[in-house]
Amino acid sequence: MRRPDASVDWLEVLPCCIGEIRIMHRAAGSFTVSHRDDTGLEGLAVYRDADAAIELARYDDAGRYRSLKTAPNLRHGWLFVLDRLEQAREVIEHFYPGRAAAYQTWRSGELRTTPLRETLGRQTGMYRASAKISERQADELVGTFCRSDGGCLRTILWKRDAAGASPSTLLPKVKFDPEFDQTGRDEAARPLLCQEACNLLVAAARNVVKGGQ
Numbered sequence: 001m002r003r004p005d006a007s008v009d010w011l012e013v014l015p016c017c018i019g020e021i022r023i024m025h026r027a028a029g030s031f032t033v034s035h036r037d038d039t040g041l042e043g044l045a046v047y048r049d050a051d052a053a054i055e056l057a058r059y060d061d062a063g064r065y066r067s068l069k070t071a072p073n074l075r076h077g078w079l080f081v082l083d084r085l086e087q088a089r090e091v092i093e094h095f096y097p098g099r100a101a102a103y104q105t106w107r108s109g110e111l112r113t114t115p116l117r118e119t120l121g122r123q124t125g126m127y128r129a130s131a132k133i134s135e136r137q138a139d140e141l142v143g144t145f146c147r148s149d150g151g152c153l154r155t156i157l158w159k160r161d162a163a164g165a166s167p168s169t170l171l172p173k174v175k176f177d178p179e180f181d182q183t184g185r186d187e188a189a190r191p192l193l194c195q196e197a198c199n200l201l202v203a204a205a206r207n208v209v210k211g212g213q
């Protein structure tokens with residue numbers, strides 16, 4: 001696919017969506033950041049300090065801990081009103097650590113991806129066993145663990161192995177397309193890119209090998 005122009009700031013054109021978040025211009029030159037579902041709603045809890053996002057990112061609407069920051073369970077009900085766009089970047093960084101930088105690097109054509117087998121193969125200690133996962137088990141695990149509806153909103157860029165096998169035959173092709181809005185809202189949205197299997201997937205692979213799943 002054709003990458004967006006890397007010389008243009010990814011946050012320059014507003015409104016802009018990334019994951020479940022929408023960033024917008026507001027009157028008098030300020031900016032708002034909110035959950036995409038909450039756009040235009042009244043009665044949201046207003047924050048002016050970007051660091052408040054650290055706590056908001058921690059739990060979902062039901063108060064459950066969010067171990068995966070890119071899971072599709074971002075809590076609702078908040079609105080950041082910010083004077084500077086740099087503050088909006090800080091909010092995004094708290095909600096989706098490292099994702100803006102990964103997107104920028106990808107736009108420059110310099111994002112390195114790592115095949116799943118390589119990631120599993122370099123594990124040490126208790127996670128070394130994850131490398132023993134079979135092809136069928138890996139196909140099923142990635143197909144369920146990484147799915148956008150209920151698993152993770154990232155767009156997968158890595159392959160299963162060095163030969164370029166698909167991460168999972170159970171995932172739709174759009175799961176690997178940075179232009180696709182993984183939230184299913186069918187809006188223009190910046191992707192949350194996944195360049196390498198995360199620690200949670202590695203741990204899940206170990207559980208499969210150990211018969212814990």
Ligand code: SF4
Pocket residue numbers: 070145146151152153154155156194196197198199200201
């Ligand atoms: S491996 Fe990537 S896509 Fe899968 S759950 Fe982890 S961060 Fe999400």
